[in-house]
Amino acid sequence: xxxxxxxxxxxxxxxxxxxxxxxxxxxxxxxxxxxxxxxxxxxxxxxxxxxxxxxxxxxxxxxxxxxxxxxxxxxxxxxxxxxxxxxxxxxxxxxxxxxxxxxxxxxxxxxxxxxxxxxxxxxxxxxxxxxxxxxxxxxxxxxxxxxxxxxxxxxxxxxxxxxxxxxxxxxxxxxxxxxxxxxxxxxxxxxxxxxxxxxxxxxxxxxxxxxxxxxxxxxxxxxxxxxxxxxx
Numbered sequence: 001x002x003x004x005x006x007x008x009x010x011x012x013x014x015x016x017x018x019x020x021x022x023x024x025x026x027x028x029x030x031x032x033x034x035x036x037x038x039x040x041x042x043x044x045x046x047x048x049x050x051x052x053x054x055x056x057x058x059x060x061x062x063x064x065x066x067x068x069x070x071x072x073x074x075x076x077x078x079x080x081x082x083x084x085x086x087x088x089x090x091x092x093x094x095x096x097x098x099x100x101x102x103x104x105x106x107x108x109x110x111x112x113x114x115x116x117x118x119x120x121x122x123x124x125x126x127x128x129x130x131x132x133x134x135x136x137x138x139x140x141x142x143x144x145x146x147x148x149x150x151x152x153x154x155x156x157x158x159x160x161x162x163x164x165x166x167x168x169x170x171x172x173x174x175x176x177x178x179x180x181x182x183x184x185x186x187x188x189x190x191x192x193x194x195x196x197x198x199x200x201x202x203x204x205x206x207x208x209x210x211x212x213x214x215x216x217x218x219x220x221x222x223x224x225x226x227x228x229x230x231x232x
Contacts, residue, residue: 043180043181043184043185043188044181045077045078045079045082046078046079046082046180046184047078047082047177047178047180047181047184048073048076048077048078048079048177049073049076049078049079049080049081049082049083049086050078050082050083050085050086050173050176050177050180051076051078051086051173051174051176051177052069052072052073052075052076052078052083052086052173053069053072053073053082053083053084053085053086053087053089054086054087054089054169054172054173054176055072055169055170055173056068056069056072056083056086056087057069057086057087057088057089057090058089058090058098058102058165058166058168058169058172058173059162059165059166059169060099060102060158060161060162060165065087066084066087069083069084069086069087070083070084086176089176098165099161099165100116101164101168102160102161102164102165102168103116103121103157103160103161103164104116104164105160105163105164105167105168106159106160106161106162106163106164106165107156107160107164108164109160109163109164110159110160110163112155112156112160114156121157124149124152124153124156124157125153125157126149127148127149127150127152127153128149128150128152128153128157129149130149131146131147131148131149131150132150134146135147
């Protein structure tokens with residue numbers, strides 16, 4: 001395969017890349033922006049894809065971001081690849097801070113009076129995980145399912161997080177939308193200008209080569225006429 005890695009990435013290497021890119025977040029961000037600018041599509045469609053993917057990236061949709069980005073980009077008639085690239089607007093370093101802000105904002109909107117401490121969040125996750133495991137085992141045994149921990153997690157963690165992330169996510173994604181249009185337009189114009197310049201240089205070079213070939217042909221023909229022997 002042409003694009004096969006020389007040294008296959010191990011499971012640990014893949015996991016490390018998901019947490020912290022090898023070249024750093026700055027280089028990863030530059031790569032994503034570079035790929036996004038080079039998308040062969042209309043600036044408004046690319047911007048709509050960025051809006052859809054960015055919004056999905058802010059929402060708590062673990063394991064479903066690409067599917068949700070695809071659906072959102074189809075809903076707004078945006079560029080699919082731009083939507084998929086825009087889901088990388090969050091990373092493992094910034095996400096915890098945004099999650100705490102979103103949950104706090106969501107608690108304020110919903111009027112939930114709970115202290116968002118590490119212990120409280122950890123217990124909510126733990127109770128939900130215990131209920132999931134217990135309910136899975138209950139399928140094969142006589143025990144009845146229990147939902148207290150899952151309902152608590154839904155009401156006090158996930159739903160406030162979703163609501164608290166949706167509003168700032170819409171605002172930030174709208175900002176990204178309006179920033180993307182002029183950036184893509186400027187890049188496409190500059191790229192078109194460079195392509196036109198390369199075409200003109202190639203055209204000039206071809207004309208110069210054709211003129212030189214014609215001149216050489218004429219000189220060769222003239223030289224052959226001068227050296228021709230006189231007629232008897």
